[in-house]
Amino acid sequence: MTITPRIHRMTKQRQIILDVLKKTESHPTADWIYEKVRQEVPRISLGTVYRNLRVLKEMGDIQELNYGSTYSRFDGNTKPHYHFVCLDCGDIMDIHVPVYTELDKDAAEETGGKVEFHRLEFYGICSGCIQ
Numbered sequence: 433m434t435i436t437p438r439i440h441r442m443t444k445q446r447q448i449i450l451d452v453l454k455k456t457e458s459h460p461t462a463d464w465i466y467e468k469v470r471q472e473v474p475r476i477s478l479g480t481v482y483r484n485l486r487v488l489k490e491m492g493d494i495q496e497l498n499y500g501s502t503y504s505r506f507d508g509n510t511k512p513h514y515h516f517v518c519l520d521c522g523d524i525m526d527i528h529v530p531v532y533t534e535l536d537k538d539a540a541e542e543t544g545g546k547v548e549f550h551r552l553e554f555y556g557i558c559s560g561c562i563q
């Protein structure tokens with residue numbers, strides 16, 4: 433093997449970060465991911481987690497969900513899908529309804545542009561907070 437220890441370590445850390453994200457449906461923040469990854473890699477820094485999240489996003493392995501707040505949420509599910517955001521507790525859930533690809537055509541027709549994808553967020557109160 434000619435892989436240098438440094439590259440090997442980076443790749444392993446990235447894999448752990450990806451595994452953490454694939455195993456949750458909670459759409460966590462970078463801080464939450466950092467706390468989880470630290471259980472396996474105690475000496476990892478928050479900066480390293482951020483850097484690897486950026487790489488994973490660029491490679492198309494994860495999605496970054498920006499809600500206009502100061503922090504992003506991350507999603508290990510890269511297939512097109514919609515989200516329900518609880519206005520009370522801030523939980524973000526996947527909604528397993530068909531993605532309306534016809535909307536892309538309508539939007540492209542109206543704008544004369546080319547639609548790559550669309551995002552749809554439902555906002556409300558989750559069942560846990562209603563109770």
Ligand SMILES: [Zn+2]
Pocket residue numbers: 518519520521522523557558559560561
């Ligand atoms: Zn809630």
Ligand SMILES: [Zn+2]
Pocket residue numbers: 459507509513514515525526
């Ligand atoms: Zn999702």
